[in-house]
Amino acid sequence: MKSLPTRNSQLALHRAGFISVPTMLDYAAEGETGVTFYNAKGEQLSALPWREVRERAHVVARKLIGAGFARGERILITADTWPGFFDSFFGAQYAGLLPVPVSIPVGIGGKDAYLDQLRRQFAASGAVAAVGLDDLAGYLGEAAREFPGLRLHGGMDVLHALPEKPVDLRPLGVDDLCYIQFSSGSTRHPHGVQITQRALMANLAGMTGAAGLDVVVGDRVVSWLPLYHDMGLIGFLMAPLASQLSIDYLTPRDFARRPMQWLNLMSRNRGTISYSPSFGYDLAVRRGATQMPADLDLSTWRHAGIGGDMVRADVLERFAATFEAAGFNRNAFIPSYGMAEVCLAITFSPGGAGVRTDTVDRTALGEQQRATPAADPADPQRARRFVLCGRVLPGHRLEVRDPEGKVLADREVGRIFVAGPSIMPGYFGEPEASREVLSDDGWLDTGDLGYTLAGEIVVTGRAKDLIIVNGRNVWPQDIEWAVEAKRLAKSGDAAAFSIDTGEGERVVVAVLARVSGDEAREALARDVAGAVREAIAVDCDVALVAPTVGLPTTSSGKLSRARTKANYLAGHYASAPSSKPAAA
The missing domain is CATH 2.30.38.10 (Luciferase; Domain 3)
Structure with missing residues (x-):
């Protein structure tokens, strides 16, 4: 299979300026660019020109309309990185339904935690249908038992089984909602952010324009970001679509297993734009130090964005130092700031x-x-x-x-x-x-x-997340980074928070204990407390958490300090707050 072209031979670049998602896809479908899916080995799985994405979406839309779903009803979609998500998301847009993209199971927590999340999202969105990966059909079915209003649920086969009727499409327009986005920290008590077509178009105009990424002819996008997260869905599906760009995708799972495939795709397909939270750059550095291909060429990467969490200068400096021999330009970094309640982007650093x-x-x-x-x-x-x-x-x-x-x-x-x-x-x-x-x-x-x-x-x-000790503000990231700096924990393996002891606030640091034996665990707890005292000048309790238990994360992979604190207070990590290091 050939990869899809980077440039359209006839279609002129139209940088945003549309009125809705269906009009964006209608225009992009006139060209030859599109989306390509890769596995962890870098092998191409499938390629869909935007034209084919639209054709498949029209089929799904006619099936949904023919099945009697009313305009404005919600369809929940498990948003893995695969063609079925494109079929259902864009199909809903042309059918006048509101997609509700949600995460697939992530992190440690098991079936019950994911079912609980689905039930909360069903209730919050009022969805009448739920589709997704065939592997998750059982989860959808089990969670749906409590919601008699869910008229259709299962894998993509339930959509394919619907008859395609000769009905008129009823695409969502400029004055309509576009979809409902559950923000990454909202799986426990979900708030569904209403994304309107008008707001999305405004955000895309800013992102792709001169004050944002300044998209040009010849740009090509590579992404491993999850499509259930605003940075993945808007930044690396909607924004490239609004500019008729080609996209090369890895799933988040495959990136986590083989992060160098992200950079290999950038090199092989001459990618120019890609984003990651700081932890993604850190993971690439750790693997790239020993697995860097001799022919890796990152010289075309002109916008290396950072967002989705606190931007860490030390991580980015290590990434630049590691990959400058492969042509990476440290001036390509673009720190930015955003959140789902503003669609995605709020600020961009200047390019270059x-x-x-x-x-x-x-x-x-x-x-x-x-x-x-x-x-x-x-x-x-x-x-x-x-x-x-x-x-x-x-x-x-x-x-x-x-x-x-x-x-x-x-x-x-x-x-x-x-x-x-x-x-x-x-x-x-x-x-x-x-x-x-x-x-x-x-x-x-x-x-x-x-x-x-x-x-x-x-x-x-x-x-x-702010910690206040004796009237002094302490940022939890400073505590966590101090532990990492002493190589006592990897990135994401420590979470800092404070608890009310009745006599004031007490800092607690939960750390994944990747050591065995009481003596080694005691030494780790002692060293963590010492690192925090040395760097931040505060005393802390230390909770050692078994790697099989793990620290909770949001749907986008961010560390959830609030849930870590709740687990600690519930006794999952330690029996009670104490001035001594506590073991799980």
Whole structure:
């Protein structure tokens, strides 16, 4: 099988500017570009030009309409990276139904946890149909038992079995919703973000335009990001579609097993745009140090985006140092900031500038909530480095406010608020939850903390994760990174949070214990506590967690500190809070 072309021979590049997802696909279908799926060995599984994606979607749409599904009803789709997702998602768009993409089972937690997640998402979305991978048909069926309103559920065979009737398509239009997105941290108490066609088009215009990725003829996209996450679905399906680009896909599972295939695809297919959270770059470095092919060529990679979690300058520097011999240009890095409630993107760093950092005084940051430049940036105990994430997209506004709502000046840390055409109208069926984050004049409380610097945003962390010890603000990432820096845990193997002991806040660090024997476990707990004390100057309890139990993650693979804390308090990691290191 040949890979699909990078350029359309006749169709002119149309960089966003559409009114809906169906109109985007209609235009892209006139060219030769499309999507190609690869396995963990880098072997091509299938290739679908956008023309074929549209044809298959039309078939599914006529089946759904013919089956009696009403316009505006919801269809839940397990969003793995495979052609069936494209069939059902775009089929729903042409049938006038609202897709609800949800995750496949991720991490450790088992069948019961995934069924619980599905039931919550069924209830929150009011879905009347649910389709997905054949391997997950049993899960869908079992979860559906409690929802008599679900009229169709199973693998793709249940869609294929529907008769295709000669009915008119009824595509979603400019004034309609587009789909419902469960944000990555919302599997436990899910909030379905309503993505409108109009908001999505505004976000895509900003992302693909000069203030974003500045897409040009000849760009080609490579992605392993999950399609149930906003960065995967919008950033690496909708944005390339809006620009008629070809996409090369790996599944997230195959990337995790063989991360170098991500870079091999970039090299082999001359990819120019790809994104990853910091942990993806870190994983590639760890594997690439021993598995780098001699012919790896990353010289065409012009936009290496970072988002989805805190941007880590140290990880990106190691990636650049590891792969510069293969032609990677460190100036290709584009740190950015976004969230599902704004479709995806809020800010982009300028193209070609690479990673730019601001090093501030830890004491002023923690005690005064002020990002004062560090006197000695090289002193890790007194200095803290953050990455600048760029300016807000054109047509949007961003403010940093104090608890009373006052807009703060540069270098004053507060809560980040945004407004503009990409903002969601609210959470599906949840007016009270919507009012908690949306003001009457259209401002969204992101729940993130940060500060401005010469018109750019610097994100310091999630407000709900912030640890306050004796009046001092401590960022959990600083604690976790201190443990990693001593090589006591891999990236993602430590989670920091605080608990109320009745006498004040106490810091707890849960760490995966990849050691055996009481003596080794005791030494690990002692070393973790020492690393935190040395780097952050706080005492902590240590909970050692068996790797078979694992630390909980969100659907997008981010560490869930809130669920880690809940597990700890429930006694899953330790019997009770204690001043001594606690064993699982």
